[in-house]
Amino acid sequence: MNWIEKELEFLADASLERSLRTSSPVSEAPGYTVREERRLFNLSSNDYLGLSGHPAIIEAMREKLLTEGAGSGASRLVTGNRPPYHRLEEELAYWQNYEAALVFANGYMANSGVIAALVGRGDVVFSDQWNHASIVDGISLSRAEHARYRHKDMPHLRALLHKYRDKRRKLIVTDAVFSMDGDQAPLRELVALKREYGAMLMVDEAHSGGIYGKHGEGLCHELAIQNDVDIHMGTFSKSFGVYGAYICGSRTLIRWLVNKARPLIYSTALPPAVVAGVSEALVVVQGEHWRREKLFALSMLFRSLLGASGFTIGEGDSPIVPLIIGDNDMALRFSGALEDEGIAAAAIRPPTVPDGTARIRFSLSAAHTEKELRDAAARIRNIGLGLGMVKP
Structure with a gap:
């Protein structure tokens, strides 16, 4: 070596x-x-x-640690799906105004797992060239064709959508706020192109969730286009000050991910104490x-x-x-x-x-x-x- x-x-x-x-x-x-x-x-x-040291979040985690133990013990599909998960996913779906939600161990697993579950050979993913590495790797794992468009360049994306218009499935995916530049994706224009070409739209709100929106829902809510976003992804490791990630969407989408998202299926579930801390953080994010x-x-x-x-x-x-x-x-x-x-x-x-x-x-x-x-x-x-x- x-x-x-x-x-x-x-x-x-x-x-x-x-x-x-x-x-x-x-x-x-x-x-x-x-x-x-x-x-x-x-x-x-x-x-x-500034929530990573919030007393209420820490206390919620401490209490659940004493009653549920240090770890979940298994994948969520085996014995790791503890009650705090169900509560949090209901809260997330209500907060985001989606039918259902699904919690993942972290943002990398959520992005890589969801993309690979939605597209494969014969499909195409349109991705902003400055998207996070977890999105890029998810596209690679999916084996779908990767059509990268220049950063926020909507004419370039339109040309690519036209070029691949006959593909079986088309997925547009973007960060809402780009992690290394802090600028915003042109989400309204992406919604218009998604409608025009019959594509799915996935938005990663890792760096905008908790910050934008009346109650911290994210940039999609700030711009009132959340109903046109098919897959909403967010994390708990940034504005929430804890750890983990989630996907919001239709009940059908969440059922599909439970069956096809490999990082969810084959990973030990988050410790219940972490999930309880996230639930408390959600209260703080909305209220403060x-x-x-x-x-x-x-x-x-x-x-x-x-x-x-x-x-x-x-x-x-x-x-x-x-x-x-x-x-x-x-x-x-x-x-x-x-x-x-x-x-x-x-x-x-x-x-x-x-x-x-x-x-x-x-x-x-x-x-x-x-x-x-x-x-x-x-x-x-x-x-x-x-x-x-x-x-x-």
Whole structure:
């Protein structure tokens, strides 16, 4: 296996090697993390609403842990389908205004399992080229033809739909908010094309659920197009502050997935305590509107501060704020300088993002304060000055 060392050397030379670093939360300061005994302002977490340390969620998990035990013990189709699952799926379907819901272990399993259950050889999937890796891998596992359209390019998608109009089944799949750029998919245009060409539409709300919508339902509800989305996917590991994922759709769809989604069939079910925590988080997400309001205000502030400093940042209003750098090595240097200044923010490099678009992905939380973000923006500007990225 000597070839592995050579490949790792290649990755290191290209500033593309990754490594695991241990971080720990700070219980009394949810917007911070501890790494190598240093307390850092955490601008890398997807804990958008600041719920990962919410006392009510933790208490719900503790209570269920004492009555249901540490693990589920088996797949949901064997003996792992505990009562908390049924309760949560009813709550999710009601929240999203769909007929039924199905909980998965995580977003990767949900996307890969659902896509492979819906299409196969002789079918085609139309996927935005910036969709999450779990979508890309789900398409590969399905063995359907993969027709990638340029990012948010609806004329290109229309041309592909016309080209493959005679395929047996057609599935359009997109992120609602793109995880590395923070911009929104043109969902209304996707609905129109889905209707015109008789395709199924699947929307991944991993980075928009909890944030958009009157009660945090997501971007599809914000735009009032949820009734035209056939497969609604969301996660519990971001705005919910817990772990897991779900699919909402028709009862027929959910029955089909129970029989055909391999990650559901062949995986041990989530621990009941985790499911109970998600149920409690759903109550908080719907009821504590101030978290969404604060998050959007902080996002607007932070974007304006970085833009005023002369940085190139991504468009949008989401809490995902990418600072585009381009060069892989420079992105690593910037991330290292941030850590030296007491800020945790990861350098994102290919293949996660396209070549030449390495970046720092800042991710905001309702746990942050305006003062903390102003202080962080000032330090970020000083780093940019020191690296020659912005002008004095």
